[in-house]
Amino acid sequence: MTETEVFLQQVIYGLSNGMIIALVALGYTMVYGIVELINFAHGDVFTLGGFLALTVVGALGAAAILDPNTLGDSSHWMLLVGLVLTAGVFCGFLNVAIDKVVYKPLRRAPKLTQLVAAIGVSFILVNLALFWGGAPMEVFGGGNAAAASKDFPEILEGSNLLGEDSNVVLRLEDVAIFAITIPLMIGLTLFVNRTRLGRGMRATAQNPVAARLMGINTDRVISATFLIGGFLGGAASVMWAIYNNTISFQMGFRAGMDAFTAAVLGGIGSLPGAMIGGVLIGLIRAMSDQYIETRWTNVVVFGVLILILVFRPSGLLGLKQREKV
Amino acid sequence: MKNLLARVALALAGSVTPALSAADSVKIVSSLPRTGSANAQTTSMVNGIKMAIAEVGGKIGDATILYEDWDDASPQRGNWDPAVEAQNADKAIADATVVAYIGTYNSGAAKISMPKLNTAGIVMVSPANTASGLTKAGLGEANEPAVYRPTGKINYFRVVPTDDVQGAVAADYAKEIGIKKVFILNDREVYGKGVAGAFENRAREIGLEIVGTDGLDAKSSNYKSLVTKIKQAGADLVYFGGTTQTNAGQLAKDIVSGGLKAKLIVPDGCYENAFIEAAGAKALQDRCFITFGGVDPKLLKGKGAEFYENYKKAYKADPEGYAVYGYECAKAILAAMDRVQKAGGKIDRASVLAEVGKTKDFQGALGTWSFDENGDTTNRIFSVNTVKNGEFATVKVVQ
Numbered sequence: 022m023t024e025t026e027v028f029l030q031q032v033i034y035g036l037s038n039g040m041i042i043a044l045v046a047l048g049y050t051m052v053y054g055i056v057e058l059i060n061f062a063h064g065d066v067f068t069l070g071g072f073l074a075l076t077v078v079g080a081l082g083a084a085a086i087l088d089p090n091t092l093g094d095s096s097h098w099m100l101l102v103g104l105v106l107t108a109g110v111f112c113g114f115l116n117v118a119i120d121k122v123v124y125k126p127l128r129r130a131p132k133l134t135q136l137v138a139a140i141g142v143s144f145i146l147v148n149l150a151l152f153w154g155g156a157p158m159e160v161f162g163g164g165n166a167a168a169a170s171k172d173f174p175e176i177l178e179g180s181n182l183l184g185e186d187s188n189v190v191l192r193l194e195d196v197a198i199f200a201i202t203i204p205l206m207i208g209l210t211l212f213v214n215r216t217r218l219g220r221g222m223r224a225t226a227q228n229p230v231a232a233r234l235m236g237i238n239t240d241r242v243i244s245a246t247f248l249i250g251g252f253l254g255g256a257a258s259v260m261w262a263i264y265n266n267t268i269s270f271q272m273g274f275r276a277g278m279d280a281f282t283a284a285v286l287g288g289i290g291s292l293p294g295a296m297i298g299g300v301l302i303g304l305i306r307a308m309s310d311q312y313i314e315t316r317w318t319n320v321v322v323f324g325v326l327i328l329i330l331v332f333r334p335s336g337l338l339g340l341k342q343r344e345k346v
Numbered sequence: 347m348k349n350l351l352a353r354v355a356l357a358l359a360g361s362v363t364p365a366l367s368a369a370d371s372v373k374i375v376s377s378l379p380r381t382g383s384a385n386a387q388t389t390s391m392v393n394g395i396k397m398a399i400a401e402v403g404g405k406i407g408d409a410t411i412l413y414e415d416w417d418d419a420s421p422q423r424g425n426w427d428p429a430v431e432a433q434n435a436d437k438a439i440a441d442a443t444v445v446a447y448i449g450t451y452n453s454g455a456a457k458i459s460m461p462k463l464n465t466a467g468i469v470m471v472s473p474a475n476t477a478s479g480l481t482k483a484g485l486g487e488a489n490e491p492a493v494y495r496p497t498g499k500i501n502y503f504r505v506v507p508t509d510d511v512q513g514a515v516a517a518d519y520a521k522e523i524g525i526k527k528v529f530i531l532n533d534r535e536v537y538g539k540g541v542a543g544a545f546e547n548r549a550r551e552i553g554l555e556i557v558g559t560d561g562l563d564a565k566s567s568n569y570k571s572l573v574t575k576i577k578q579a580g581a582d583l584v585y586f587g588g589t590t591q592t593n594a595g596q597l598a599k600d601i602v603s604g605g606l607k608a609k610l611i612v613p614d615g616c617y618e619n620a621f622i623e624a625a626g627a628k629a630l631q632d633r634c635f636i637t638f639g640g641v642d643p644k645l646l647k648g649k650g651a652e653f654y655e656n657y658k659k660a661y662k663a664d665p666e667g668y669a670v671y672g673y674e675c676a677k678a679i680l681a682a683m684d685r686v687q688k689a690g691g692k693i694d695r696a697s698v699l700a701e702v703g704k705t706k707d708f709q710g711a712l713g714t715w716s717f718d719e720n721g722d723t724t725n726r727i728f729s730v731n732t733v734k735n736g737e738f739a740t741v742k743v744v745q
Binding site: 022027030031034035038041144147148151168169170171172179181188190192261264265266267269270271272274275276306307310311314315316318319 | 386421567569570577595596599603604625
């Protein structure tokens with residue numbers, strides 16, 4: 022492999038991984054923007070999305086739909102879109118339910134109480150995934166060891182789009198990540214900037230009391246935020262599953278950590294910030310794996326984060342805000 | 347239900363008159379990761395231990411042998427947890443009836459309980475620790491193994507061959523199948539680093555070219571970027587010192603999806619069905635080799651074959667690779683207790699510890715073996731396995 026090929030390959034991997042991180046990061050940043058809560062359970066909502074996707078694939082009969090001879094034809098793209106929607110809707114409503122049951126009663130409680138509640142929810146969801154991975158998954162053919170990583174079947178054809186002889190590998194799954202993530206991000210931006218509910222969100226983020234005085238139903242806005250954030254997390258979990266071909270009950274931990282870092286890097290509360298932060302972290306990881314050493318990658322990622330926060334405490338695109346009292 | 351009531355009554359009676367129960371019954375405990383993906387493996391090992399105790403009717407002379415199955419993992423880690431392992435060791439020390447401690451599964455966990463149990467004089471027999479430094483000087487950290495033996499006496503024994511041997515077996519096999527250039531990875535844990543280091547030393551000796559080494563992050567979502575680097579280095583073999591729990595399955599997948607046409611060799615930490623489940627059989631077939639300090643349970647001979655048959659009868663399933671080691675640990679401890687009993691002694695911590703250390707030419711399921719002066723087994727059988735049609739298949743047995 023020549024240096025250029027290596028670089029190109031790392032850019033592809035960096036962007037693909039980064040896009041997934043960015044989708045998860047949007048969930049953190051949106052919720053933070055509206056209710057100023059770092060929703061630590063978000064990563065685990067993402068995990069459950071992956072479990073649902075594998076259960077659906079198993080229930081549909083992986084062998085029948087995943088016949089290698091038909092891999093890559095349009096029915097698989099339909100399946101993929103179907104999985105994204107199913108997992109997205111599931112995670113969206115799960116997120117709303119968590120908000121209603123746990124966060125809403127604590128809305129006026131000290132921030133620390135809410136944070137601890139979020140960590141608690143995170144633990145509950147991890148254990149739920151652990152349970153789901155056992156007997157229920159066995160029924161649907163996803164393996165039987167509860168805590169083992171589970172093999173997620175290939176939904177898209179795995180051959181190299183640049184030709185089998187090419188040193189650079191570009192697969193349909195990379196393309197699928199772009200094809201699904203970018204429209205979702207554009208859609209979200211349009212939604213927030215152009216619709217009535219989106220305007221309500223921006224208003225609530227700026228000043229919830231004033232927004233309520235202006236007649237905005239902030240409860241509805243908050244629910245919508247959790248719904249959309251959860252939906253993006255669910256979509257990301259399916260992307261993750263087809264990209265890594267693995268799901269595990271701990272997948273949300275690392276994804277959540279990376280995504281949260283991305284949200285802070287980009288400026289928490291800022292949508293374009295989360296997208297850029299996610300892609301940046303993906304790229305930094307890939308480049309560090311290649312040009313430094315894998316064992317230093319986490320050090321590099323958090324080193325960059327600290328550097329950026331030293332010079333721009335509110336993140337890359339974050340706005341300077343007055344401390345709320 | 348009656349059984350439960352009886353047990354509760356027994357427990358209550360025990361707590362009221364501890365002196366009486368201490369005289370009549372002794373306890374063996376095991377500390378293994380029961381939460382997490384090693385669970386299938388450890389369940390099989392616990393079954394092995396229970397079988398060994400059942401074979402002596404749960405009694406040595408007048409003493410009743412009780413057994414407790416402890417977990418040293420936590421759900422948050424999905425793997426062994428240093429805090430839980432420390433708790434287990436303290437719990438064993440505090441319970442005067444505990445005379446033997448079977449464990450641990452992970453070498454890193456052993457580091458925590460070894461000095462504690464050494465001070466308390468409780469014998470510890472591991473069915474699965476393979477890190478060389480735990481018992482042998484010069485192969486691990488500078489202060490090993492003395493740091494695990496504050497009293498200067500040896501209380502830690504193991505029935506599995508160590509990583510210095512295992513790494514060398516893997517390197518020899520690599521040479522045998524015509525490998526020229528290797529890229530060596532480890533998971534940055536005690537076990538993984540140890541076995542990868544042993545592989546590296548042997549590879550240099552026999553003239554394999556080492557084109558790179560790195561330590562990977564076990565929680566990473568994928569290793570595609572790392573695989574690209576390995577591809578650029580031109581390796582035709584990746585050696586990974588790690589376990590299923592430290593993401594060996596994902597690495598195997600990414601080697602395939604990254605278009606790297608190299609073989610993969612992994613150590614015995616991956617010799618469990620969870621590894622095949624995690625990696626997917628397709629990513630392993632004809633490409634991945636797993637070394638293991640022993641042989642496929644189906645290929646055991648003599649008492650080992652008996653063990654295999656009895657296990658299948660009792661649990662209606664094939665034992666995992668390490669089940670027989672759990673069984674052998676318990677057998678060695680029970681045999682030591684029996685010798686104490688026959689010599690007219692009292693079964694307690696000191697007498698059991700002394701007798702386990704004297705285990706010599708023991709005729710067990712793993713063949714005839716002894717504990718050497720470091721507490722290691724003299725057993726040196728290794729097998730190299732691959733995956734065929736979703737199952738482990740032995741390709742070579744090394745004596």
